[in-house]
Amino acid sequence: MAETADRVDLGGSLRALRRRADLSQRELADLAGVPQATLARIESGRSGDVRFRTVERLVRAAGGRVAIGIPGDQASDDRVPEVVPVPGVPHDGLRDEAGRRYPPHLDAWEVHGPRDWPGAWWAGWWNLPPQHWPRRLPAATYELSRERRDRRRWGERIRREVTVRRVTNDGLPGTCWRFVAELPDGRLVGELRAHERDPRLLYGDLIDAGEREIVLDGVLVAGPCRLLGIGQRLVAALTAEMERAGIRVAHAVADFGGVDLLLACGYRIEGRGHYAMRLDRAWLGAALLPGPAPLQP
The missing domain is CATH 3.40.630.30 (Gcn5-related N-acetyltransferase (GNAT))
Incomplete structure (x- = not known):
């Protein structure tokens, strides 16, 4: 975590670090040896004066590093390692019905229809008009399974890089x-x-x-x-x-x-009776082999 402006958004930086490390608030607090209530106040901006040691322990536990310097240090001294800013939380602007942020280490997204909500996987609503949906859809949802979350993020990285x-x-x-x-x-x-x-x-x-x-x-x-x-x-x-x-x-x-x-991709089915054909020489050879000889009395 590096200070790039007069004021650091400490809560936003910790949420971004937690997302990168895939840690819940309780998990990070346990790793840093800091009460979860303290971490919650920092992330929500309700803790005005935070001890430096507390910040350092939280940042290090999340895999980050606290850097202190003056403008120009990194440009003038090659021995100072570069500090890479942590990407922000993509869904940090989403709020639940109580006005709370969604957990930053999860993947949250807006729900526009049943297909956007994993909780509706069991319902055959897809072709029904909204007035006939048996349940009201949430404004947003998120993925709790770490395995599916990691697979989703891996897929997003592949899409970006390929x-x-x-x-x-x-x-x-x-x-x-x-x-x-x-x-x-x-x-x-x-x-x-x-x-x-x-x-x-x-x-x-x-x-x-x-x-x-x-x-x-x-x-x-x-x-x-x-x-x-x-x-x-x-x-x-x-x-x-x-x-x-x-x-x-x-x-x-x-x-x-x-x-x-x-x-x-814009192709259409012509309906001319095409068949997908296959030649399997191993199967053909087996079909032509003679059967077993009859048993002799």
Whole structure:
């Protein structure tokens, strides 16, 4: 925690540190050896004069550091380590019905409909008008499960950090298109492959010689990174590249979740009786093996 203005928002800084450390108010108070009531007064701004030792113990217990200096120290002396400001609590402005802040170490969000409220997972309200909802929705809600909370925050970090690009130097023919989704450290979390085809192979001379079409071969996203929008970003990158190349039509065969993905990206089901086909040579070989010889009397 560093002082960057004439007055430090001590309560806001402690809430931000607690969120970063994923600690409840009681957990931080126990770690620092400070009464929870004292911490609650500091965070709410009701404690006007706080002892420096109390602040130091709370900050250190939350994984932070108290820094004291004069303007220019960090710029003029390379030996002084840089102090990184703690990101604030995203939902610090939300209040419950009693006007209280939601716990900063949790993830709170506004509730606009039943889908925003995990407490309504059991209710089939989704298509009902509000006047027929059996319960009134809260203004906001939060996630209590640490496991789901960590997974949600991890997913948000992946969304922020992942980048999508077209690979052009992998030795593939120019008619083969490859897009990858990767993290800053180079880890691959998604891939899309497609190829161009000449529609005259299907329709003969009825199609202009300059026409080209794209066939989407497949979209793959690493299991833990699914449902984070990476597949849609890969398909969007393909669509943008098609526009630059002047290609208007793309074809795909999809099943299971791939159908929903492509529908969300603007594709439509043509209903021409396409089938997803598979050749499994191991299965074929097993089917052709002779059965066991009959038992001899």
